[in-house]
Amino acid sequence: MTETQRSITEVAAGILLDAEGRYLLGQRPEGKPYAGYWEVPGGKIEKGESVFEALKRELWEELGIEIESSEELTVLEHDYPHAYVRLHVSIIRDWKGTPKGCENQSLSWELLSAEKPSVEPLLPAAWPMLERLRTLLS
Ligand SMILES: Nc1nc2c([nH]c(=O)n2[C@@H]2O[C@H](COP(=O)(O)OP(=O)(O)OP(=O)(O)O)[C@@H](O)[C@H]2O)c(=O)[nH]1
Numbered sequence: 001m002t003e004t005q006r007s008i009t010e011v012a013a014g015i016l017l018d019a020e021g022r023y024l025l026g027q028r029p030e031g032k033p034y035a036g037y038w039e040v041p042g043g044k045i046e047k048g049e050s051v052f053e054a055l056k057r058e059l060w061e062e063l064g065i066e067i068e069s070s071e072e073l074t075v076l077e078h079d080y081p082h083a084y085v086r087l088h089v090s091i092i093r094d095w096k097g098t099p100k101g102c103e104n105q106s107l108s109w110e111l112l113s114a115e116k117p118s119v120e121p122l123l124p125a126a127w128p129m130l131e132r133l134r135t136l137l138s
Helices: 051-063 126-137
Strands: 008-016 022-027 042-044 071-079 084-092 107-111
Touching: 008 022, 008 051, 008 126, 022 051, 022 126, 042 051, 051 084, 071 126, 084 126
Parallel strands: 008 084
Antiparallel strands: 008 042, 022 107, 071 084
16 A cells, blocks of 8 residues: 555543643553553544544443543644554543543553653654643643
8 A cells, every 4th residue: 555545543532631631641551552652542443433532432331431521622634654543632620530541551640731741752643732722721
């Protein structure tokens, strides 16, 4: 397949934001592209799913939490060697349950007011979404 024929992978990503101004990052498990990199929770949107439905499913599978609502933050695209990805990024302020690493992934709560996260490396496309969030909330 040539570059111009690359299909777009649609992804839903959810920034969990708590009352203390912290957001959640998860570490990509072994076996996935960019294993070991930190990311905002989420995953690929399946055929027939809305962004919210995908987010709800992914956050249940990955973190064991239930969400009833989300706020759209931004849509951004990133050209990776393995895929051309379009990320639909939402903010989630309310959820049921305590996030845990259901896929054995490590989790880290990070302060939005900090200059950069305490964990690294981050997936390249995670940086612009955090920038967007800071701009919105500042
Ligand atoms: N969840 C998430 N994915 C991101 C972020 N940034 C980013 O570039 N991506 C990209 O979006 C895609 C998400 O796919 P994924 O592999 O996590 O999706 P998934 O859980 O459905 O994977 P699976 O098909 O292996 O089950 C990957 O290509 C990943 O590199 C981010 O902050 N969060």
